[in-house]
Amino acid sequence: MPGSTATHELDLIIEKKTGDGGGGELPPTGRNGGGDDGKRPKGGNPTSKRYYTGMALGIVSILMFFMSLAAAFLVLRSSSHWVPVRIPALMWVNTLVLLASSATLELARQRLAQGRLSAYRNLWAVTTVLGVAFLSGQIIAWRQLVGEGIYLANNPASSFFYIFTGAHALHLFGGVAALIFVATRNFSQAQVTRSVAAEVTSYYWHFMDALWLFLLALLYLGK
């Protein structure tokens, strides 16, 4: 940039701010707003926005983990060594349990939004119980498979069956822990409000639910 225009350039820099009333370049809201205020979830204040962002990003990472395994599954499926695993009937029941838990979780959040704390607590507890029921159901289903002589080490299909269901169960176990954490935590002194914690947890839970449906479809259709 030649020197002659430099002062002009400086004027521009200064003018940008002092001109057109109220600094068009500053974002409309305060401290932690950043540039994308329009996308802020309803009910969140600026400091809690990071929890939504963090959860969204976490979901993307987890999705990538399962997708890379799903890609490997689709590649290996074409091998003649492949002996598909029949999905135990109990797993379909478990699926219904998990779907029901998502529904009760949404109801719980509705009650919380209405300020009906005790109803929220009950429904939240029901969700937790349903989550534990799903996990126990999965364990029973695995034991049934083992009883039929289908082990992890049998062939690639059984390996994938166990790693998909196992990794999902592990992630869902984290979800159950989060449910219990939100239920027992004292929010009076915490940085986050109860509704934010409940909402972020519910995102994770619904994601686990959707992920399970995807995995089940993959295992059923891809056998």
Next chain:
Amino acid sequence: MVTYDDGANAPQPTGPSFLARCVFSTHHKTIGLQYLWLALASVLVGVVLSTLLRMHSSWPDTAIPFLNGFENTPERYAAVRLLHGSLMVFFVLTAAPQLGFGNYLLPLQIGASEMAFPTLNLVSFWLTVVSLVGMTASFFYVPETGINVWLASAAIFAVGALLSALNFTATTIDLRAEGMTLPRLPITVWAWFLNSILSMLIFSVLLAGCAALLSDRLLGSQFFSVSSFLAAQPQNLVSQGSLPVLWQRLFWYFAQAEVYVAMLPCFGIITHLVSTFSRKPVWKERLVVLALCGVGLIGFCVWGYHMFATGLNPYAPLVFAVLASSLGVPAVFLLASWMGTLWGARLQLTTAMLFSIGFISLFIAGGLSGIFLARHDLSSAAVSEDFVIGHFHLVMGVAATFAILAALFFWFPKMFGCRLSEPLGKVHFWVTFAGVYLIFMPMHWLGLLTQSRLLPDAQRAVLASAGASIRTLVTVATICTVSAQILFVINFAQALMRRKIVKEEDNPWRATTLEWSVASPAPESNFGAAGPIVYRGAYEFPEGIANDFAPQHLAPELLAQKVR
């Protein structure tokens, strides 16, 4: 949630409150420095190992203590290489530019007081430490156990990297100061941010790959089983070298992008430094951001070019070759921007700037040989171990190290309150710069020599003897260059001792970004209760104003007063 107490800038643990200050500190500056110390320790061990490897390849009969100490087997030699590579790639190239400097500077540069999730940050740091211990320990086991330990450590590193990446991304999205719009972000922040997004995607794949391989090895599952692979292949494609192809896919999917995970923050650092020491705005700043996005995006798609020799679908190499070659486009954008910034600049050749220019030189030199490797037809002619080692070390290893050193010289006053010695730094730079070219340029020749199968035997014999002398030259150069790093260690130690006596000015480089708006070393709360307000872009050096630079935080009224 933030349980941070004093001692953010203590480089080494001293005094009774060691646990609270260093082990359980969730403060981003402490954690950033811890990553840098981790990287420093790893790099010192790593270069010693590389010297051992060079010595062994030049003088195979000489007894080398560390190599011969255990059972003297080829596996042992391979284990030294693995340890060298793991330390350098994971704990230096990935840890220092992104996790070390990023943790320290990202919140400061966007005007935040802390990362979005400080406790998570602490967890990821300690996962990284566990992984470092595990990878080092794997060296001392017999290979069968060692591989398991290494895989588990890699998986732990991946979890740590995922958590860090999540933290960085959320921090950049949600914790920017008032007025810090996306176009006003320093390029360094852009690089850390984009790199975190890339890391979140690829480290998941590494984690999945490691988990599956570990379960194969420990539980007998069949993800990478040879029989299922053989059954899936047409008979003519099955050859000895092509068995573990699925693992290769998952691994290279991660590992090729991992190269860009190491390089992206370096691009950011170099762009930042070149602009500051040229006293000029970054030339075509938005194009640079786009180029960084391009590097990330394409880097994500080129894993296949490591697998030209593995019996891919015949059309796949073509696709990967085109994609890999197209990486040149964003790279050329970046180079053009650096040159454009340097053009007609009021250049300040500080040590940090010298290392930045050294980075650009190495990046061009190493990048050019990359073109050969990206083409499947050329690479099958040119790829031999030495050529790849030369290319890879020039463009990734050494170039990234130069960026780390540039960043260290530049931000040392911010971290410790005093500068590293400039004269000593310049001597260190020139010796290292000459040294790395002497090491890695001849390696390219070595690679081409060993590949010359078409020549008659007599000529090959001549070439082979030339190869031996080149090999010796490389080894001697390695020993000299590695020894020259003592200059850096002395400089570093001296500066740390001096900082108690000398008080540096707060903004010695007259830089514009927010971290220089506070005292050096940065105070614990970063900006105090009221955060900074940002009024302009990150690289504004208007003439006709006292001190020739317009800091981001300076209110327009105050800036107007400084007009001469």
